[in-house]
Amino acid sequence: MREKLLAAAKDGDWPRSVGAEARKPDYDWLRVMDRSTPPYRSVNEVAAERGVHPAEAMIDMAVESDFEQFFLQPILNGDPDVVLEIMKHPRCIPTFSDSGAHVTQLMDSSIPTHLLSYWTRDRQAFTLEEAVNKITLVPATAWGFSDRGLLREGLAADLCVFDPDTIGPAMPDVAHDLPGGSVRLVQKATGIAATVVNGEVVLEDGEHTGAYPGQVLRGPLARR
Numbered sequence: 001m002r003e004k005l006l007a008a009a010k011d012g013d014w015p016r017s018v019g020a021e022a023r024k025p026d027y028d029w030l031r032v033m034d035r036s037t038p039p040y041r042s043v044n045e046v047a048a049e050r051g052v053h054p055a056e057a058m059i060d061m062a063v064e065s066d067f068e069q070f071f072l073q074p075i076l077n078g079d080p081d082v083v084l085e086i087m088k089h090p091r092c093i094p095t096f097s098d099s100g101a102h103v104t105q106l107m108d109s110s111i112p113t114h115l116l117s118y119w120t121r122d123r124q125a126f127t128l129e130e131a132v133n134k135i136t137l138v139p140a141t142a143w144g145f146s147d148r149g150l151l152r153e154g155l156a157a158d159l160c161v162f163d164p165d166t167i168g169p170a171m172p173d174v175a176h177d178l179p180g181g182s183v184r185l186v187q188k189a190t191g192i193a194a195t196v197v198n199g200e201v202v203l204e205d206g207e208h209t210g211a212y213p214g215q216v217l218r219g220p221l222a223r224r
Contacts, residue, residue, distance in 0.1 A: 002059060009055035019075070019102070027054035029078060032061065033070035036110070036169045037118040038080065040072060070172060075106075084125055095139045103184035110169030113189045117168030128164055144219040157199035166191035 014024035027047065031040035047057035061069045077083050087094050094115055097108035112135045120131040140149030148156040172187040188206055195203040198213040 002056075005059060006053065006055050010053075023073070025055070025073075029074065030054075030058075031072040031074075033072045033171075036171050037114060037122065043071065084119070084123075087119070087125075093134065093139050093142055095135045103178070104182075105185075107172055107185040107187045110187050110189070113167055113169040113191075116162070116164070117191075121164065121167075144221050145217065157196060159194075159196040161193040161196070163191045163193065 009025060012024075015021070017023035025043075027044040028042050030043040032043060032046055033040060043054045043058055046061070047054040050057050050060070052060070058071065077086070086092055094111060097111050115126075115131050115135065116128075119125045120128055126134070137149035140146075147154075148158055151159070168190050170188045170190050172185050175184055175186045176182070178184055192203070193205065194201050197211075198215075200211045200213040201209050202211050202213065203209065
């Protein structure tokens with residue numbers, strides 16, 4: 001099986017990819033995800049340390065971890081300096097994700113916690129106030145919601161209570177909880193004490209409380 005996998009990696013017929021499909025590997029582009037936030041080593045770097053072909057390094061790491069090892073293959077925006085330039089643009093809103101368009105391949109629910117941990121705490125590219133503003137008031141204003149985005153009397157009581165010293169994405173996990181036991185990626189967070197929706201605590205220390213006070217919001221943009 002190892003030889004078949006190596007042959008496919010080296011000489012396989014790779015179709016053209018436009019989204020999250022499997023694509024011909026670029027081992028300088030592929031990263032070994034051994035922590036929840038960067039920096040990550042490339043597969044080529046690890047392979048050079050081990051003295052093996054990059055595909056063989058991936059196979060070895062998979063086997064050594066009992067197939068728990070994650071690898072990252074960015075589709076776009078892989079250069080962190082370029083990403084930061086984009087994020088610094090006044091019209092950029094790095095705030096949200098559908099967290100499930102391609103549930104077996106990417107998650108992206110970590111976008112807010114990645115901003116608060118990597119870009120704000122680790123890189124210090126933003127102040128904490130700037131980062132919080134980017135994921136609260138800025139998107140609320142952009143989508144026409146005038147009743148949220150700030151801590152102010154009379155506005156919606158939607159709150160996230162977190163520790164700025166520990167906030168961050170957790171390592172992703174593989175779950176088999178979709179209909180028929182199908183696979184999806186799950187990624188939770190660290191450093192969040194509570195999430196409050198409409199004044200009710202819905203998540204406390206990462207666990208759901210059983211409360212469902214939320215509702216679908218339709219702002220003025222949805223009525224156009």
